[in-house]
Amino acid sequence: DTGVSQDPRHKITKRGQNVTFRCDPISEHNRLYWYRQTLGQGPEFLTYFQNEAQLEKSRLLSDRFSAERPKGSFSTLEIQRTEQGDSAMYLCASSLAAGLDSGANVLTFGAGSRLTVL
Amino acid sequence: AQSVTQPDIHITVSEGASLELRCNYSYGATPYLFWYVQSPGQGLQLLLKYFSGDTLVQGIKGFEAEFKRSQSSFNLRKPSVHWSDAAEYFCAVFPIQGAQKLVFGQGTRLTINP
Numbered sequence: 414d415t416g417v418s419q420d421p422r423h424k425i426t427k428r429g430q431n432v433t434f435r436c437d438p439i440s441e442h443n444r445l446y447w448y449r450q451t452l453g454q455g456p457e458f459l460t461y462f463q464n465e466a467q468l469e470k471s472r473l474l475s476d477r478f479s480a481e482r483p484k485g486s487f488s489t490l491e492i493q494r495t496e497q498g499d500s501a502m503y504l505c506a507s508s509l510a511a512g513l514d515s516g517a518n519v520l521t522f523g524a525g526s527r528l529t530v531l
Numbered sequence: 532a533q534s535v536t537q538p539d540i541h542i543t544v545s546e547g548a549s550l551e552l553r554c555n556y557s558y559g560a561t562p563y564l565f566w567y568v569q570s571p572g573q574g575l576q577l578l579l580k581y582f583s584g585d586t587l588v589q590g591i592k593g594f595e596a597e598f599k600r601s602q603s604s605f606n607l608r609k610p611s612v613h614w615s616d617a618a619e620y621f622c623a624v625f626p627i628q629g630a631q632k633l634v635f636g637q638g639t640r641l642t643i644n645p
Contacts, residue, residue, distance in 0.1 A: 417574075444631075446632065446633070453638075454637060454638070455621050455623075455635030455636055455637050455638050456575070456621070456633075456635050457635075458632045458633070458634070461631070461632060468631070469630065469631070469632065504574060504575070506575075506633075510631075518563050518582075518625040518633075519565075519577065519580060520577075520633050521577070522567075522574040522575040522576075523574050524573055524574040525573070525574050527572070
């Protein structure tokens, strides 16, 4: 198992363009999370999936953002009509949720996808 | 309001000196507690976690943390830092009840003087 993979690692785009990030979680993990991190700040929660169901979305996730996890495996995060304020590191994490098992709450993070909007 | 606070934005210590990074949380029930480390341009690596039991937990890279319920704190310590410890350190909590997500503090940037 190679851990959580994110692609691309870096993306530079012009304002108004659409971008899509992909996350491949650890294979046996059923939960997948997206976070956003700006310079000098801690990661902020965006959304999470359990299997293919999107269970929670943050207020940070405007209508320009959409996330999917169609078959409960990999996930995509799409940003439409990008703005300069979208420039950030987008982090994906996965975990194994198993009832009250405390191991369910240990998130493993990918290396992140850095977005720069010009 | 529920929150995680890391009071120190930036700390500088000399190589070989001891280190303590502070973390306080405000939650109704004691959440699960974590420390992560992030090197420049990289993702987050788990250093250690506390769920229950012994309040002093050992982690990777020689780090340890102590949970103090009375102070709602979970401070990270290392007896002797190495230049390779320079990084950003994040305290995080996972609530036992309610929202099923990890909530992070703002982070403490650690600089090591040679």
